[in-house]
Amino acid sequence: MQNDIEKILVSEEEIQKRTQELGAELSAEYKDKNPLVVGILKGAIPFLSDLTKAMDVKLEMDFMDVSSYGSAMVSSGEVKILKDLDTNVEGRNILIVEDIIDSGRTLSYIIDMFKYRKAKSIKIVTLLDKPEGRVVPLEADYVGFLVPNEFVVGYGLDFIEHYRNLPYIGVLKPEIYE
Numbered sequence: 001m002q003n004d005i006e007k008i009l010v011s012e013e014e015i016q017k018r019t020q021e022l023g024a025e026l027s028a029e030y031k032d033k034n035p036l037v038v039g040i041l042k043g044a045i046p047f048l049s050d051l052t053k054a055m056d057v058k059l060e061m062d063f064m065d066v067s068s069y070g071s072a073m074v075s076s077g078e079v080k081i082l083k084d085l086d087t088n089v090e091g092r093n094i095l096i097v098e099d100i101i102d103s104g105r106t107l108s109y110i111i112d113m114f115k116y117r118k119a120k121s122i123k124i125v126t127l128l129d130k131p132e133g134r135v136v137p138l139e140a141d142y143v144g145f146l147v148p149n150e151f152v153v154g155y156g157l158d159f160i161e162h163y164r165n166l167p168y169i170g171v172l173k174p175e176i177y178e
């Protein structure tokens with residue numbers, strides 16, 4: 001699998017260090033607020049796992065699965081809920097955890113839904129932000145790393161369901177797409 005990687009954009013060490021920093025910031029922000037940490041399946045799983053272990057606060061976790069990517073690399077523009085939360089978000093402090101914000105469509109849809117459901121506060125933490133990919137305006141409250149306008153894999157991010165288990169963020173060799 002590692003043979004398929006052309007270059008590493010964010011190393012395992014960099015991810016781990018930044019995750020500890022974000023965890024400390026979020027611990028201060030959410031002290032005594034009993035946040036509902038919402039992971040967006042499947043990509044957010046590795047980041048959510050490490051990030052919440054770096055947060056020294058009482059919190060709850062729940063997960064949503066939405067799909068917006070019609071083919072492997074092109075956003076379809078349409079967001080569908082595949083699995084909804086089990087938790088009522090009304091009056092809750094919500095922290096959404098994402099692996100990447102690209103077009104912004106996925107989170108924009110989810111945020112509108114949480115506002116409609118009367119969440120008390122909604123914040124976003126994303127491991128990666130790809131600002132050049134934006135189609136709808138959206139900013140995260142906490143960002144791990146900015147990435148260029150390239151398709152990236154690893155640490156949750158997939159290409160046709162593979163490479164999520166890489167411990168770093170990388171770019172695939174061109175022949176993998178052939």
Ligand SMILES: O=P(O)(O)OC[C@H]1O[C@H](OP(=O)(O)OP(=O)(O)O)[C@H](O)[C@@H]1O
Pocket residue numbers: 040041042043044066067068069075098099100101102103104105106107157158
């Ligand atoms: O800002 P956007 O252009 O909406 O892209 C970001 C979303 O796309 C990916 O999810 P995907 O739908 O591929 O599901 P996955 O996490 O299961 O791979 C990623 O995990 C984000 O949720």
Ligand code: HPA
Pocket residue numbers: 100102103150151152153157158159
């Ligand atoms: O660059 C990406 N890689 C993997 N999945 C994604 N979903 C949105 N952008 C990306």
